[in-house]
Structure formats: C-alpha cells, structure tokens
Amino acid sequence: MALEIKSGALVCLRDLQPSSPFFKQGASLRIIGKLNEYSLETGVATIIDGNDILKVSTEHLRDLTFQVGSVYQFIGELLIQPDNEGILQARVGRNVDGIDLNLYHQSLLLLRQFQADHLNNPAI
C-alpha cells in the first residue's frame, strides 16, 4: 500500500534553531509545547517550551479547541519564511494536557540513541 506521507521527526523546540539540521524548508516534524498565544483571526498558535518559541499555523486543523496554558502536540511541515523565521504548517494536532514532559524529553533522547544504535547494527 503506497501511502505517501512523511513521518514527523521528533524534535524539541530548542532543536529548531536556524543552524539545526532539522531547520529545513518542508521538513516534517513532530513538536510539543505549551500554548502561549492563539489568534482566532489568523489561526496561528504560539507554543513555548522553556525559553524556546515556535509559531504553528492551525488553519488545516478541525475539531481542536485552543486554550492558553494547555499543552499541544503538532505534526506538520516547517515553512521557513523570508525573515528566516520558521512556522509549522500543522496537519495533525491534539491536546496532551497531563503529559509528563520530563519523561517525554528523556524518552526522546533514548529513542534517538536507540535509532542510532540500530543504524550501526541494523536488523538483518
């Protein structure tokens, strides 16, 4: 079955600095953060994780309500604008209030390490 859709690479907001390998036009990403601001007019959400901020366009999302202070997960493609600011064009989003963010960040590191180990010693 040829379902043509990319997996959203697991990243933290701090991984999305312009020098980061994840900061690429069209990159499919999965991000998580607390909603800091939401514009009903533009459908743009601003999410934060510590000191890091990312804008997320939610115009393609349906059946999702936004509440400042809640934690959201988004999967989508990164659009790098002329001013070199990235905005995630979300195609999937959900409220993840109650998530253990400390465990999430630790799990992310473990998962990356596991994938790297697997690439060095692939299943054959």
Add this chain to the structure above:
Amino acid sequence: MQKQVVTTLHDTHVKLLAFDLLSLKQSNSSSDPTFFYRRGIPLSRVETLGTVTLVDHKPNKFLRFAIDDATGCVPCILWLNHHSSPFLARRHPNPDHLRLIADAAARSAALVRIGAVARVRGRISSYKGALQVTVSDVVLERDPNAEMLHWLDCVYLARNCYNVLPAPPK
C-alpha cells in the same frame, strides 16, 4: 528453552517501532511467504502505536490508514469486505462467525480518524513490495503518555528480548 521462546514469537504481536518494522525482510521462500524476518527471527504479527495521519476509507471494501509513531509511518489496511469476499466466505463458512468478524472490523474502522492515537494489532503483510499491517484490531489511547510509553516498551523489548534471541537453525 530459548527455542521455545523463538517459536512463540511466530504468533506474538511483537512491539516494534515503525523504522524497525519497516526494515523487516520478507521471506524469499515460497513455502512461508507470510513470515518476515528481524535479525533472522521470523515474525508474523505486530503491534504498533501512534498518531493516525492519513485515512482512506472505501465503505464495505477497506480502510487504509497510516500510523506515525515518530520514527516512521506504518501503512495499515483494515478489510471491510466481509460480506462480498468469496475468500472470506470460504474461510469463515459459518455466517454468524463472519458477521461477528465484520462487526468487529466496522467498530475498529469507526475509531480511526486523523489525529487519534491508536494501538493497532495485526498481521505483517506486503502490497506491491511495501510492508503493511493487515489490521485485526484497533484501540484508541486516551492517555497523553501512551506514545512515549510505547517507545520505551519497544526499546526495552528490542534490547532485552528480540535482539538477544538466537536465530533458529536453517
């Protein structure tokens, strides 16, 4: 003892991350084309968990969808053609049995929507050379920690179980 464990994996729903699942090798033997191999260990069933990112529904035929677990996208197919498929009619000659299976598939299909987090179990199969999961059941996960707990399960099982099993003798 270890050989017994290997044998039981044949019918175990093995928990694999998408990137690991999608790298399985299909048997070249015409005698057992339903087996897929990971480090020489034959597998036939899998459990995956992630976010539904794509849905293609053909009523009374099939539901195709993709599960993104942050390491890859697993193509899944849930057959909904129980009342029109001669193959399934032959396989389940008891109409009551067939109806129960059809109802279960319809219930699973109703759960699948974009953005949902789903735990999917099924048989590993392939279509046009690409690996997919032929779905037997779908459960929605409401715990926001479910995906990362699945990652941890998969990593633990790979490191402490699947990777250390000896391949069966050829």
